[in-house]
Amino acid sequence: MTESRSLIRIARGVVTGVATAFALCILAPLAFAETLQDISKLLKQGQQTQALEKTEKYLAAKPKDAQGRFLKGLILTEMNHTAEAISVFTKLTEDYPELPEPYNNLAVIYAQQKQYDKAKQALEMAIRTHPSYATAHENLGDIYARMASQAYDKALQIDSSNASAQTKLAMIRDLMSASSRPVANAANTPVAATVAAAKSAAAAPAQPEAKPVEAKPAAASPVAAPAPVVAAESKAPAGNASSEIGKTLEAWATAWSKKNVKGYLSYYARDFQTPGGETRAAWESERGKRLTKPGNILVSIEGLHVAPESADRATVRFRQHYRSASLKTSSTKVLVLVRQEGRWLIQQERVSK
Numbered sequence: 001m002t003e004s005r006s007l008i009r010i011a012r013g014v015v016t017g018v019a020t021a022f023a024l025c026i027l028a029p030l031a032f033a034e035t036l037q038d039i040s041k042l043l044k045q046g047q048q049t050q051a052l053e054k055t056e057k058y059l060a061a062k063p064k065d066a067q068g069r070f071l072k073g074l075i076l077t078e079m080n081h082t083a084e085a086i087s088v089f090t091k092l093t094e095d096y097p098e099l100p101e102p103y104n105n106l107a108v109i110y111a112q113q114k115q116y117d118k119a120k121q122a123l124e125m126a127i128r129t130h131p132s133y134a135t136a137h138e139n140l141g142d143i144y145a146r147m148a149s150q151a152y153d154k155a156l157q158i159d160s161s162n163a164s165a166q167t168k169l170a171m172i173r174d175l176m177s178a179s180s181r182p183v184a185n186a187a188n189t190p191v192a193a194t195v196a197a198a199k200s201a202a203a204a205p206a207q208p209e210a211k212p213v214e215a216k217p218a219a220a221s222p223v224a225a226p227a228p229v230v231a232a233e234s235k236a237p238a239g240n241a242s243s244e245i246g247k248t249l250e251a252w253a254t255a256w257s258k259k260n261v262k263g264y265l266s267y268y269a270r271d272f273q274t275p276g277g278e279t280r281a282a283w284e285s286e287r288g289k290r291l292t293k294p295g296n297i298l299v300s301i302e303g304l305h306v307a308p309e310s311a312d313r314a315t316v317r318f319r320q321h322y323r324s325a326s327l328k329t330s331s332t333k334v335l336v337l338v339r340q341e342g343r344w345l346i347q348q349e350r351v352s353k
Helices: 030-044 048-061 066-078 082-095 101-112 116-129 134-158 163-179 195-199 238-257 261-265 280-291
Strands: 185-187 297-310 313-324 328-340 343-351
Touching: 030 048, 030 066, 048 066, 066 082, 066 101, 082 101, 101 116, 101 134, 116 134, 134 328, 238 261, 238 297, 238 313, 238 328, 238 343, 261 280
Parallel strands: none
Antiparallel strands: 297 313, 313 328, 328 343
C-alpha cells in the first residue's frame, strides 16, 4: 500500500446529490436489488472476479444504472485495473455530474499514482457538487499536505540549509503520519472509502457502507426491503417524538462508538429487516464481529430530520459520519423507527440520497 493511499479515503457508495445515483432506488425491482446485494457480498468476501462477472451481467440488462456502474468501478479498483476504474468513474461524473462520490474515488486513484494536481481538481469538483461532503474536504486537506511536502522537499534540494523549510517539512510529515491509516481497497478511498471500505465495516449492507445505486430516481439501500407497518403498541405525544428519536439515535451512535455490542443491538426492533435478508442471529453475529475489531470507532450524526407517520412510526433522515482505523465515510442514512414497549427502535436502515 502506497503512502498516498493511506492518506485519502474512498467512498463506497454514492450518497448525496440532486439525484443520488448511488443508493439503490427504492422503486427498483426486488430482483435487481437482490442482484446488487449479491455483488456487494462477493466484493466484501474478496471474490472480485465473480463480483465483476455478476456486475457485467447486471449492466447488460441495465447499462445506465449508476449503482451497478459504481460497483463496477470499486471492483476494478480493488483488482488494480486502474485505467478501467478511472474510465468507469470518469463516465459517471459525465453522466451524473451532481454526484460527488465518483469524483472522490477518481481523486483517490490519482493520489495513489501521485498525480496530486488531478486529485485536487477531482476533489474540488466533488465539493462543488456537494459542499457538505466531509470526506472530500478531508481528502483535499491530505492532498494539500502531500503537495506541501513535495514543495518543501524541492526547496531543500535547492537550499539544504533552509531551516524554515526543514521545520515546515517536519511538521507536514508529522501531520501525515498522524493521519495515516491503512486504506483497503477502493471502498475506503475517495468515494467513501476504497475497496477496503467495501470490505470493512460498512454502512448499509455496507454495500455499499456503499451501496449499489440506481440512477436519478429516489434511492434506497440495496439492503432493506419495505418494512411492514407495525401496529401501535404505546402512544407518545407527537410533539415529543422528534426529541425522543433524537436522543435515541444519539445513544445508538454512542453505543456504536464505544463498541458496546449489546447496547448497540438493543436499538433494533424485534422485526428489524436485516440488510441481506439473513436471519437476525446471523446479522447480529456479523455486526458483533465488526464492532469488536481492533481499533477505535467514532460515529456521529448531523442534520437529523424526523417525519412522523403515526404516533408509533417515523422516518428519519440524517448525515452519518463513520471513522475507524481503516475507513472514513460520510453518507445519508434513512431509518424507519417504530415504538415498541415504550421505546423508539430501528425497523429499517438504508443509505439514501
